[in-house]
Amino acid sequence: MSDLVTDNLNMVFKLPDGSSVHALKDVTFTLKKGELLSVLGPSGCGKTTLLNIVAGFLHPTGGSIKLGGSIIEKPGVDRGMVFQQGALFEWLTVADNVNFGLRMKNADKKDTKQKVEEWLSIVGLQGFGETPTYQLSGGMQQRVALARCLINDPDLILMDEPLGALDALTREKMQSLVLKIWKETGKTIMIITHSVEEALLLGERLFVMAPRPGRLHKQYRLPFAEMGLDGDPREIKNGEKFIHTREEILTMIWNMEEEIMGKVEVA
């Protein structure tokens, strides 16, 4: 079982002036295979730090993190990443972006080509293989980024505010796409987001994090992702339970932000 298991994760950044920042404190959770997790929180609560640790870009200063039983030490192909701006290689075509991972390990060319076409059609970009990346719109770029990440067949997909830079309409379409991929591939997905609505809709599980030091504040198990697989996302968003939860979380985050501002004033 390739579960993601963290145990008392701590991350302390030392600053050049000798002081230190406690970015993550005692974060403990288990993410089972096939679960869809969204992480929400005010800025500075350590969301991105957590993601970077899971990705292997950072080493925690305390505690342990394991994926499928082995400790995460460095970035690997078992964890795919999708960034806010896509982070596509704009000097390559769509196909060359998507097959980047396979090219890096010198995979069979014929096989690669077939896989690229397969994934392009899954993300809805059939026939765009030879298009230069810089000619794509923001939503299409994110689709390429998704395909590029998924073609490596990772156990865990990490998304760092993947839809933050998109307009509302494209965003809704992309949310459906993420749900569709989750359902069809059964991948474990961890999404970091600023948007409460998105976190609710895309979170089978939802962590709300609190700042200073960054920690897990509250955990939810939500039905909306399951509902979104078949139902109309807009209807779900208008549901009474959805609105109730949304308001609850918004108030929570609002209070956290106020607390920070208050602290700043005292200091």
Next chain:
Amino acid sequence: MIVAILYIALVIVLAWSIMHGRKVIRTERTDAVFGNPIRTQGGYHWVACGVSSLLLVWFTFSWDAGRAFFPNAANELCQVAKLNRAINPIRSAFPLDNRHLLGTRILSRDLHQIELLSEELSKLDLPDADRENLSALIDDVREALVLQASSEYMASGISERFQDIAIRIEQLALDLQNDEFPGPVDEAQMAEALAQPGWGESSTEIPVLPQTERGRIFDAAAEIMAGITKDYSETRNDGPELVKRIEEIRQRIGELEAAATQETYKDILGDIEKISKRVDDFRVFPTQVTKGVEASLVLLEKAMQDRQGALRFIDTWALPGGDILAGNNACSEQGSGRWLPKPSDTLATFIWMADPAQGYKGFPLFWYKMKPVSEMVDFIVPDSIADLIPREYGDHDEQGNINYGFKDRIYSFATGDFDSFAVPVPTGHIWDSILRVLAGLFLGILLGVPLGLFMGLSRFAKGYFDPLVELYRPIPPLAWAPLILTIFGIQDDGKIFLLFMVAFAIMVISARTGATGTQLSKIHAAHSLGASNRQIIQQVILPNSLPEILTGIRISIGVCWGTLVAAEMLAGTTGIGFVENVARKQSDYEIIWMTIIVMGILGLLFDLIMRFVIEKTIPWRGKG
């Protein structure tokens, strides 16, 4: 003929481009700020407008157009210049160009100086007797000076002489208006005149003998005028009273000088003598006597202007920015016609020099030569390679036979001592310059880009190499030139190293900027897609830095080209800068101009190539 057609075509292109441009402007969108939102795009019609106006200025101010439309103008203006040259000595004595008469100028200067002397004397500490002597002398000199202006003591015959001169000048003015002047054409003279090399065909530039009717008039007038001028200049106002007084003054100066002991006294005496000697020229006349000559000169000039007719118009508009001047036995262009060579002449010079048999200083401009491959092998393969091979070199035996072995054959190969086919190799001044730039640039890219990327990726490298690069980069490359040329020699090595230094610094900085500017998320993405460090550098950082690197190459080419030409001017025996340097020493404006244009066009060509390469290789630039 070709120039004339080209000139008219250029005028038409200019007019068309302006009209077309105005028409396009009317259809363009306008915006509140700076009008057109696509203002940065330019347009081919404005390119045509710019090029044609530039060429028109060149054709006009180099007098190439003037020569094409009025091939006789220079010869005729040469004759006018001859007349002007003949008139000038008289003319300069009158307030026509100057504000005062020559006599007035001389008298005022001398009187002023004698006044200064008198003041100086009053300040000096001298015995009373000496002071009185000197002051009396000064008074006498002053009186003699004043005497020149008086008609009472004027030399005899001067008024008659001036009257005669005035009449002769007036007669010349009348002659100029007379259609008969200067009489029938002398066939032999005309044939000789027509046989002269044309305008710009020889080193004397302008044919000096008159070739046209109008030219003959001014040539003949110039000859007459020269005689009048001679008589005028020989006229001296040496009246007997003045001569006597000067004699006296001089005698007294001599006596006082013999008796003088004090240095200051001697100095003053010397100054007085200097002023008194000026009277010797006898060039100051009473004002009234010369009035007639002045009036006749005005008449003559009026007649000259009338007789020139359209020629004056041509002089002003077809040959702008300068004049044609006459010398002792030649006429020459002065002003822009001289230092701005004519396009057609420049092109002719270029074609003449482009002939590989001709070249410049025994070296072709732009050609190739066949070079045996063995020479290149000799250059590339080090001779010591033969020493590394085991066994011994051959030796001789008892019978005196020399036995060469395998090792000897390798040595012959390394030294290029074998028969081989030849391949064409570019050679010539222009090729040499281009190859030097490319070699320097190539080495700069080869070493600069990796170091720049390294500096962009490592704090150590950034810190360690930064002082090195940043310290030598701001120094103008030419400041290095003397040192580099001393160390590496004035041939290609030194210049290529100099260019390498220039290109290296620029490439390091641009590659570093490119590497630094790579978004962390792209590196992360590549990393999590399974790329190794090496693959990230090759597949992500290098292509991501390409826009900066290519811009760096574009800048390097420009700077290298400028540095190379300057370095070639300092030292060397080939190259486009060398050509210009030699031409400069010989004041050969056509070749100087030709080299300037060749450099400009090559620079433009390099830049166009780079623009094309940039557009083709990094179309994503600014869109990522």
